[in-house]
Amino acid sequence: MNKLLRVILVFLMFRLDWRKFFFAGAVITLVVVVIQIHSLPNLLTVWMLSPAATFSSYEPLNSTMHLGENPSSGMVQQFEPILVSLSIAKNKSAEVKQDDEKNDVPRAVVTPLGPPPPSRTLPTRLLKDIRSLNPEEALVYAKKEILNASNVADDPDLYAPLFRNVSAFKRSYELMELILKVYIYKDGRRPIFHFPYLRGIYSSEGWFMKFMKESEQFVTTDPEKAHLFYLPYSVRQMKRVLYVPEARNIKPLAIFLRDYVNMLATKYPFWNRTHGSDHFLVACHDWGSYTVTEHKELSTNTIKVLCNADVSEKIFVAGKDVSLAQTTIRHPRRPLHGLGGRRVSQRPILAFFAGKMHGRVRPKLLKYWRGKDKDMWISGPLPSKVPRKMSYAQQMKSSKYCICPMGYEVNSPRIVEAIYFECVPVIIADNFVPPLNEVLDWDALSVTVAEQDIPKLKEILLAIPMKRYLTMKNNVKMVQKHFLWNPSPIRYDLFHMVLHSIWYSRLSQIEVPQSS
Template identity: 70%
Template sequence: MQRHVLSLSPDEALAFAKREIENAPLVSEDPELYAPVFRNISTFKRSYEWMEYILKVYIYQEGTKPIFHDPHLIGIYASEGWFMKLMEENRQFVTRDPEKAYLFYLPYSARQLKSALYVPDSHNLRPLSIFLRDYVNMLAEKYPFWNRTHGSNHFLVACHDWGPYTLKEHEELKTNTIKVICNADASEGIFKAGKDVSLPETLIKNPRRTHRNLGGKRVSQRPFLAFYAGHMHGRVRPILFKYWSDKDEDMRIYGALPNRVSRNMSYPEHMKSSKYCVCPMGYEVNSPRIVEAIYYECVPVIIADSFVPPFDDVLDWNAFSVIVAEKDIPKLKEILLAIPLRRYLTMQTNVKMLQKHFLWNAKPVRYDLFHFILHSIWKSRLNQIQIPQSS
């Protein structure tokens, strides 16, 4: 890495790094990365190395608990809490000098915002949006950093389904910031692929054992073709249930897992015993089943037409998952059976090799989930930098 870059302004350093990444040396294999799951392992590796070398994040200290600086580490929305915890504890990437920052973090929790301010059954998210509007306006009055870029070098991390909808009272917050959200729905006009970041939804039951039940069975010990169990809300799951519940021994499709079934085999064991794990959208596009499938080495089958999968900018989801259009649910078994065994075995191996990029670690390690999320935010910031074309 070239040392003079550290003396440049953040925008100048980003421009230099962007040129270096575009001219990345060719990498065919790497001891820490598995090339078949990446779109371009060479540019990813170079980009990641530059992130490690120069990235600095300023975290606003304003805001009181529980909405700010109070990470919630369990449940299906735990991703936002884990990122907050690990970001605020980080020494490598965090700077106390905002003039040296490449990115500014708005350290609130969408889940905690909902718990603190939402009136149950009111169906009114406006108080949450007004709260965030007032917070951003306060920062803009107190510091010059928001107004310099109209918020484009600021980011927020929100896993709660309502995350995108709580931004609507502040146009710059909604439009300009880098939104790291689980509800990565490209059809609603709030999440912008290429600018915003699709956050993996991770169900954490015990924050001290985030790797609990990790791993799966070998392919020969996976007797079921496909498995799904869960609530029947949203537009997709009732269709899945209608066509495949109790219709076929190979297709283990349930609502909530019945007691008669769970007595013999738990939910994780079903995933570990299935070749494919069906991940249909619920009320919103994302589902913690996608990451669970990766944990249990089961090839995910994603059914959510407008969903942008996590890290789609660097990972090749076709290498380790099956994406089925909602209209093709009646043909689901036919689609899965048409996948040649050799291709399935490759996908299943890729899922295993991918696993470490979706793990939360109490102390982050290179290329884990914390770093992958941060890299996607860094990459979005890089995309804002225009490099003049040489004549």
């Protein structure tokens, strides 16, 4: 045995070429890794290996209750947390109209499955009665309940001054949690369908899609139990795959979506039952509204959840469609980075804006105010390298009012940025419907300035009493929770608020029989 060991030792020390041995081992390891990657599920394989693609009228719930006037008295989480950042670029505006795309590949950072949250308890008999209702009957029941909602005296989760009618909203939200079921069509291939894009200024559509698909509370696999039907596509991904820049024509995108809806209407009975009025889509890209124009029922009947909520174009219909908050997500591993603001005493700037000069409003804003007044910090894009204390985010945190002018379209991520930094938004975009307008009282937390009044901007802001400004600033801080994409959705966050707006729009279609 000892002789054999000596022979092996001599061979290893003097006869074996170690360089060739390690090279062979490295080659074998590389081959094994490549084989394993190709055997992964399709979605992960796409993330790691795929290159960039080259290629009818509705009325409010009640004329006296549009979730409308404030009364005199002033839920479940998803089970697969996703780490997502809502941080803002430090040295420039987060609104990058050049799509913020540059062939980056979206990745979701998934944390381990957490324990299910505690259930909300309801009387067993009430649950049994509600679950025995068909979808239409359940919607009628919900609408009656909302119309007769009891006044909310004090709710620790809801700040009443933010809402048009906090009592009606609370009851509507509770009924959504109890009743709502959404069916998601499985048809459609990635990456246009079922593949949420999670970065950039258009990522709201992606995060809603992700949380909707992961929801065990709201999603049903039985379409006969559904109150709403979701068309799970991404306009940002549609542009990336289908749009030909040289052609400068977005009509092929609308034709593609038209053919998809026609396929669904032929394959299933659900679209034709309501002509699409119980279906909804979610699109944050500026082109979202233009992709529905080739299908009449899709354009006029479907509930459209759009960042480009421009009523002047006759595509977005206020009261039926839903204005989607445009949020910027840049750092998925740093959730809610930079959230928060400063005291009034640390905000020496009256009004701040910095950004690119596209659209009809921004050139006019700079014409009147760039370099004209020390209290009005109005400029083009900030330099790419500035001291941290002079960065875009820090300037917003140092300002009392943050100017939010429209870009190419009426929407802008600056509105939500201002809310994150506790800076009162000043919205300059005629014909724009602000996000969550069905329930939020935007007069309580923002200033709206007509485009024609830009020359009087400072005069308008200085005319606001300090007491009102302090109230608005506090309201901005209190409304933050309703505009957050949390790592895992929680009650009253942006995912649930958008879903509630869709639910509310569906209820607006329901007629409650008059009792004799």
